[in-house]
Amino acid sequence: MSSQQAPNVRYVLPITVSYYAAHSNISSQMWRNKGLEIVQGQRKSIDSSILDASNLLASLPQEKHSDVAVVFEIKRFPIHGRVTLGGEDLPRNTPLFTQEEVSQGRLEYLHDDSVAAYDSFAFRARLKSEGRDLASPAESVILEEIFHISIKRRGSDPPELVTTDMLLEVLQGSRTFLTQKHLNTQDEDSAPDEVLFKVITAPRNGYIFNYITSESISEFTQEMINRVEVAFQSDGTLANGFVEFTVSDGEHETEPYTLHVGVLARTLLLDQVPEIKVQQGDDHTLVTEEMLMAYTGGPVEEDILYKITSTPKYAAVMVDRQPTSAFTQKQIKEGRVSVRFVKSTSPRDSVSFIARSRAANVSSVLNITVQPLAKIAQDPLLPQGSLVQLDRKLLDATPLANKTRASPTFTVIQQPRGARIVKSRGPDAGQPMQTFTQKDLDEGRIAIEILNNASGSKPGADQDEARFLLKAHGVPPAECVFSFQTSSYNPSAVYPATLLRIPDNARVYRPRGDSFTTASPGSSTNGKPHISRRGNFWSVFIPILVVLLLLLLAGVLAYYLIRKNKTGKHNVQTPASKPKNGEVATAETFRKTDPANNIPMSNVDSKGADPELLQHCRTTNPTLKKNQYWV
Numbered sequence: 001m002s003s004q005q006a007p008n009v010r011y012v013l014p015i016t017v018s019y020y021a022a023h024s025n026i027s028s029q030m031w032r033n034k035g036l037e038i039v040q041g042q043r044k045s046i047d048s049s050i051l052d053a054s055n056l057l058a059s060l061p062q063e064k065h066s067d068v069a070v071v072f073e074i075k076r077f078p079i080h081g082r083v084t085l086g087g088e089d090l091p092r093n094t095p096l097f098t099q100e101e102v103s104q105g106r107l108e109y110l111h112d113d114s115v116a117a118y119d120s121f122a123f124r125a126r127l128k129s130e131g132r133d134l135a136s137p138a139e140s141v142i143l144e145e146i147f148h149i150s151i152k153r154r155g156s157d158p159p160e161l162v163t164t165d166m167l168l169e170v171l172q173g174s175r176t177f178l179t180q181k182h183l184n185t186q187d188e189d190s191a192p193d194e195v196l197f198k199v200i201t202a203p204r205n206g207y208i209f210n211y212i213t214s215e216s217i218s219e220f221t222q223e224m225i226n227r228v229e230v231a232f233q234s235d236g237t238l239a240n241g242f243v244e245f246t247v248s249d250g251e252h253e254t255e256p257y258t259l260h261v262g263v264l265a266r267t268l269l270l271d272q273v274p275e276i277k278v279q280q281g282d283d284h285t286l287v288t289e290e291m292l293m294a295y296t297g298g299p300v301e302e303d304i305l306y307k308i309t310s311t312p313k314y315a316a317v318m319v320d321r322q323p324t325s326a327f328t329q330k331q332i333k334e335g336r337v338s339v340r341f342v343k344s345t346s347p348r349d350s351v352s353f354i355a356r357s358r359a360a361n362v363s364s365v366l367n368i369t370v371q372p373l374a375k376i377a378q379d380p381l382l383p384q385g386s387l388v389q390l391d392r393k394l395l396d397a398t399p400l401a402n403k404t405r406a407s408p409t410f411t412v413i414q415q416p417r418g419a420r421i422v423k424s425r426g427p428d429a430g431q432p433m434q435t436f437t438q439k440d441l442d443e444g445r446i447a448i449e450i451l452n453n454a455s456g457s458k459p460g461a462d463q464d465e466a467r468f469l470l471k472a473h474g475v476p477p478a479e480c481v482f483s484f485q486t487s488s489y490n491p492s493a494v495y496p497a498t499l500l501r502i503p504d505n506a507r508v509y510r511p512r513g514d515s516f517t518t519a520s521p522g523s524s525t526n527g528k529p530h531i532s533r534r535g536n537f538w539s540v541f542i543p544i545l546v547v548l549l550l551l552l553l554a555g556v557l558a559y560y561l562i563r564k565n566k567t568g569k570h571n572v573q574t575p576a577s578k579p580k581n582g583e584v585a586t587a588e589t590f591r592k593t594d595p596a597n598n599i600p601m602s603n604v605d606s607k608g609a610d611p612e613l614l615q616h617c618r619t620t621n622p623t624l625k626k627n628q629y630w631v
Contacts, residue, residue, distance in 0.1 A: 028145055030125065031055045035148035039189045041113030046083075048103040051147065053125040059141055060127070068127045070099035076122035078149065081111045083121060111151060119149040152189045158252030159187035159195050166259050168243075170206070171359050172266040173236040177211070177228050182259060185222050190249040193223035201244035203261050206234045208243065238263050238298030264359035265296030268304070275348075275367040276339055280470070280478045281403045284318065284340035287332055294329060294355040294362065302357045304329040310352035314343040314476070315368045317351060339368050341476040347469065348479075372470045372478035373400040374408075380496045381461060382419075382450050383489035387501035389424065390446040394497060395482060397438045397470060404472040407437045410480070414467035418486055419450045421466065424500060447500055450486050461485040 032052040038044045053070050060068060074083065074095035083090050085097050086106045097107055111119070126142040163184045170176040185195050199208065199218040209216045210224075211231045220230045241261040247254045272292045278285045294304040308317060308325045316323045318338050319331055327337050341349070348369040355362050374397040382388050392398070397408040412421055412434050421433045424447035436446050453462065465483040489503045 029143050030145065033145055033147065035150065036109055037150045037152065037188075038109065038111055039152050039191065040115070040154040041111055042191055043108055043110045045105045046102065046107045046109055046147075047105045048099070051102055051107075052099065053143065054099055056125065056127050056141055056143070068129050071126055071128040072097050072099070072102070073124045073126075074121055075124055075144070078109070078119045078121045080114045080116040080119040080151070081109055081149070084108045084110060109149060115153070117151050117153070119151060120146050121149075122146050154189050157187065157189050158254060159185045159190060159247045159249045161247055161254065161257055162186045166257070167262055168232060168259055169262045169264055169358075170232055170234045171264050172238060173234050175231050175233045178208075178225055178230045178232060179228060180225060183222075183225050185247055187249055191223075192226055193221050194249055195222035196248045196250075197221070197225075197245050198248065199243060199245045200256060201242070203232070203241035203243050205237055205239045205241035205261060205263060206232055208232055232261065234263055238265055238296065240298075240300060263298065265298055265302070265357055266360060267296075268294055268355060268357050268360040268362045269297055270294045270355060270362050270364055272364060272366065275369045277369055277371040278315075278339060278341055278476075279371045280373040280400060280472070281475045282340075284321065284338040286335055287317075287337040287339060288335075289329075289332055292332060292366065294357075296357055296360070301329075305356045306353050307356065308351055308353050309363075312349045312351045312368070314346045315339055315341050315349040315351070341368075341370065344474065344476040347477045370476045370478040372480045373397070373403065373475075374470060374478075374480060375399070376480060376482055377484070377496070379463075379483055379485055381485045381487060381493075382448075382497060383493070383495060383499070383502065384418070384450050384486050385452045385489060385503035386450050386499050387422075387424070388448045388450060389444060389498035389500055390421070390448050391441055391444060391498065394448075394484075395441060395468075395480075397441075397472075400470065400472050400475070401438050404474060406473045407439045408470055408472040409435060409437050410441075411435050411469040411471065412466065413469050413479070414465075416448075416464045416466045416484075418453070418462060418464050419448050419466070422447055422449050452503075453486075453488070461487040 030051075030053040032048070032050055034050040036044060036046060036050060053072070056070050057065050057068070074090060077083065077090075077092075077095070083095075084107070085101060087108075090097065101107060122144070123146075124142055124144045161184070163180075163182060165181055168176065168178065168182050183197065187195055197220050202208070202218070207216050208218070208220075209231055210220070211229050217230070224230050240263060243259040243261060244256050245259070246256055270293075273290070276285065276287065276291055292306075294306075295301055306327050306329075311325075316339065317327065318324060318340065319327050320336050321338065331337050348367065350368065351366040353364060353366060355364070374395070375392075376396075377394045380394065388394075395410070397410070400408045415421065415432075421436075423429055423431050423433050423445060425445050430449075433446060440446050448466070463483070463485055465481055468480040468482065469477050470480050471477045
């Protein structure tokens with residue numbers, strides 16, 4: 001058999017090649033086909049995080065992506081559940097859904113609550129243009145895969161509380177919601193509405209209630225927590241409390257947990273002194289809780305934060321001796337907060353601040369003043385119409401002078417109403433003084449003239465004061481207040497000051513030096529009136545006592561002289577040598593007397609003598625002892 005030679009025919013076979021870099025451990029050719037894990041009888045969404053075939057668009061140019069859609073078609077439905085789209089079952093005749101619907105979370109799988117541990121459905125993924133399928137297989141790639149569903153038996157694992165913040169804070173007297181921040185469980189085999197919280201110890205500072213029904217409850221679910229339907233109502237007290245509860249999924253129950261309930265004070269109380277005094281010349285002064293303290297009044301005090309809102313001009317607030325703009329109540333308690341003056345130009349300053357707790361705040365001003373380093377008499381009583389020496393008894397800045405090694409200066413910033421500060425010595429004595437030094441006080445150059453009360457004498461004393469600005473080198477100035485009382489002159493009173501002049505109706509002038517002093521009955525020569533009932537008593541008693549002592553001394557002296565005249569006067573001469581015992585002295589030991597004064601010796605008749613007298617008469621010479629002799 002033979003045939004003609006066949007002609008040359010060229011055939012063209014079009015081949016389309018697409019390349020997918022799939023993971024070595026995953027058989028899927030799509031971007032994601034991870035499968036689903038679900039608890040028995042539950043419903044769960046299938047989203048783009050577990051099912052995504054958007055990589056099919058890689059076979060088309062970028063400009064055509066908006067004209068096509070990735071379409072899934074179910075070829076075999078699941079056996080133990082249903083696939084729903086937007087809550088409706090997919091129709092058996094056209095079980096189609098798109099990648100866009102998957103990304104929107106509209107695709108769900110609902111388990112039928114059977115005991116099966118596994119389920120799946122088969123599908124086909126392809127591209128579809130608007131209104132028709134792609135005509136040529138060369139322009140389309142179809143992927144067929146299986147979506148695996150793993151089913152976990154209900155109640156196989158106990159619920160686990162995964163909350164990290166076990167503190168519920170509520171404003172005093174108000175309500176707050178319990179959220180997943182406070183109570184959150186993890187139970188993969190139980191739905192949130194199956195996880196039950198049971199309260200076994202209710203709080204003592206309020207109650208838990210259902211926000212929807214406003215009823216107090218002792219049981220609630222995780223689903224209610226997720227929907228923010230559980231709330232706590234404070235009873236208005238500041239006492240802290242707690243809630244003790246267990247978690248159950250119907251088959252397992254956990255150990256008791258404790259949720260603490262902290263109450264935040266609605267108001268903040270502030271105790272502070274009118275001013276904090278920094279002593280003149282001190283480097284700093286500690287701020288104590290007696291000076292400044294903010295508190296809530298609750299059983300557990302919050303740490304209060306003080307924020308300085310206005311910077312002081314002359315002073316500074318410090319923490320650990322470093323300037324600061326904020327400090328806490330705890331730092332005050334620890335003795336770490338202090339104030340000091342950084343500029344020596346003003347005697348006072350102020351600091352505005354706001355004290356804050358966690359739920360309340362209060363604003364105030366802290367006044368800071370310089371305390372004078374001086375000794376000032378407290379309300380001395382001075383007579384009206386007198387001139388009083390202003391010396392160390394009334395005003396003394398010697399401590400400041402010792403500290404600064406310079407004589408401090410007093411400047412009058414307010415004269416008293418009923419007196420005036422004057423010069424007491426020199427040609428210009430009596431002239432008002434506005435500035436003087438501690439040296440002037442020590443030398444007696446300054447006095448205070450107390451004026452007479454124009455309204456006449458009245459019972460009681462009048463209050464008055466003089467204000468000075470005390471300055472010294474290197475320290476801030478300080479305001480001194482010399483407060484005193486004045487009343488009508490009383491001659492019987494003892495005044496705590498040196499009076500250079502007393503009222504005209506009770507004085508006698510006596511010149512003394514450049515100035516003058518006064519004297520009155522009972523007053524001393526130095527001008528200090530010490531007239532009182534006690535002084536009058538001693539002025540009378542002491543002279544009488546002196547006279548009595550003189551009379552007693554004169555009587556004793558007279559008695560002695562009279563007795564001496566009665567006994568006579570014997571002049572005993574010391575012999576040149578003592579005679580031995582029993583021997584007669586060779587020299588006279590008595591001065592010879594006048595013969596006219598001799599008394600004749602005579603014998604005494606014992607018959608007429610007094611017997612009592614005779615018993616004292618010696619009849620025989622006594623025997624001389626050693627070192628005895630006759631004279």
